[in-house]
Amino acid sequence: MAELSLNNIVKRYGALEIIHGADLDVKDGEFVVFVGPSGCGKSTLLRMIAGLEDITGGELKIGGRIVNDVEPADRGIAMVFQSYALYPHLTVEENLSFGLRMNGNPKADTERRVRHVAEILQITELMKRRPKQLSGGQRQRVAIGRAIVREPQVFLFDEPLSNLDAELRVQMRVEISRLHKQLGTTMIYVTHDQTEAMTLADKIVVLRAGNIEQIGAPLDLYDDPANQFVAGFVGSPKMNFLKAEVTEIQAGKATVVLADDRTVRLAVPLHDLITSGTPVTLGIRPEHFGEMGQGEADLTVAVDVAEHLGNTSYIYANFGGEQLIIEQPESRSLGKTERLTVSLSAARTFLFDAAGKRLR
Numbered sequence: 001m002a003e004l005s006l007n008n009i010v011k012r013y014g015a016l017e018i019i020h021g022a023d024l025d026v027k028d029g030e031f032v033v034f035v036g037p038s039g040c041g042k043s044t045l046l047r048m049i050a051g052l053e054d055i056t057g058g059e060l061k062i063g064g065r066i067v068n069d070v071e072p073a074d075r076g077i078a079m080v081f082q083s084y085a086l087y088p089h090l091t092v093e094e095n096l097s098f099g100l101r102m103n104g105n106p107k108a109d110t111e112r113r114v115r116h117v118a119e120i121l122q123i124t125e126l127m128k129r130r131p132k133q134l135s136g137g138q139r140q141r142v143a144i145g146r147a148i149v150r151e152p153q154v155f156l157f158d159e160p161l162s163n164l165d166a167e168l169r170v171q172m173r174v175e176i177s178r179l180h181k182q183l184g185t186t187m188i189y190v191t192h193d194q195t196e197a198m199t200l201a202d203k204i205v206v207l208r209a210g211n212i213e214q215i216g217a218p219l220d221l222y223d224d225p226a227n228q229f230v231a232g233f234v235g236s237p238k239m240n241f242l243k244a245e246v247t248e249i250q251a252g253k254a255t256v257v258l259a260d261d262r263t264v265r266l267a268v269p270l271h272d273l274i275t276s277g278t279p280v281t282l283g284i285r286p287e288h289f290g291e292m293g294q295g296e297a298d299l300t301v302a303v304d305v306a307e308h309l310g311n312t313s314y315i316y317a318n319f320g321g322e323q324l325i326i327e328q329p330e331s332r333s334l335g336k337t338e339r340l341t342v343s344l345s346a347a348r349t350f351l352f353d354a355a356g357k358r359l360r
């Protein structure tokens with residue numbers, strides 16, 4: 001097991017800079033998830049940690065040792081990819097033991113480790129099968145097993161579940177979580193699925209265009225996003241953003257008026273210095289609207305579509321030309337083209353400036 005630290009890590013391909021100086025500390029045994037939209041640099045960062053990509057600038061330490069120039073095989077890491085790339089002509093057992101056999105590991109020790117991994121992953125009864133005789137989930141388990149037998153200090157996962165169907169993803173997600181508890185090994189896991197990030201991570205690293213936007217525990221990011229990007233990325237369905245304007249600031253409170261409906265006024269605590277007349281964005285999560293009259297301001301919307309999921313309903317609505325989603329515990333009778341009045345409360349809203357910075 002090992003801790004990891006990234007100090008001002010930069011990646012350039014020629015003149016093109018992809019990672020702009022990443023700082024991150026991963027504690028021994030921690031489960032860290034890199035999340036962010038496609039192309040933001042998640043895989044690049046992970047591959048630099050693995051040693052599969054050169055590090056252009058900065059310092060990478062694993063277990064206290066600078067490893068910038070250490071060969072991948074000597075870094076004490078094992079990586080699991082999206083495509084599991086098992087050897088098709090080898091059995092599960094042979095796939096699991098392959099790396100150890102190639103390294104000349106003693107036979108008895110290899111057999112012990114393979115048996116142990118098979119038990120952990122509950123694939124003992126599949127040992128004589130070949131990959132094509134396995135389901136997608138079973139194959140992915142074997143791929144993970146191949147990483148575990150190496151007894152690495154750090155596991156790296158690059159979207160290991162994205163080839164699986166929705167149900168299997170959930171099942172494997174739970175298994176990976178259980179595996180982490182059982183092994184206690186440091187894990188870094190890349191995904192663009194925010195649900196995976198929220199459920200697996202001790203700590204989430206939100207990336208955007210080669211920059212780390214925020215690092216924090218899942219619920220800290222949900223409760224206290226640093227900016228509009230993180231606010232919109234964490235949480236499902238996504239946070240709503242409405243155009244608004246600050247019209248009055250008094251005694252640490254700003255009066256916020258929704259831009260397209262001058263009748264909605266909300267007093268929000270605000271300590272940052274801004275002038276009245278400043279355009280802002282008001283953020284509110286779908287699940288944080290209240291019943292009419294229960295908050296500090298009411299908002300009437302036109303319903304476009306109502307999705308009824310049984311335990312909850314998602315109302316897609318229009319407010320002064322802006323789209324928003326409202327989650328309601330139960331509103332089966334509500335249909336299209338109706339009007340709906342919900343309430344806002346200041347404690348459940350966020351304000352952002354024009355550049356997306358959170359106003360506090």
Ligand SMILES: Nc1ncnc2c1ncn2[C@@H]1O[C@H](COP(=O)(O)OP(=O)(O)OP(=O)(O)O)[C@@H](O)[C@H]1O
Pocket residue numbers: 013016018036037038039040041042043044045192
């Ligand atoms: N060899 C390369 N040469 C130039 N640019 C590259 C190279 N490899 C990756 N990139 C660029 O680096 C950026 C980050 O790529 P990366 O694969 O790390 O993204 P990602 O966050 O893993 O995305 P995804 O979710 O789609 O897997 C992208 O803009 C990509 O085009």
Ligand SMILES: [Mg+2]
Pocket residue numbers: 042043044
């Ligand atoms: Mg990637």
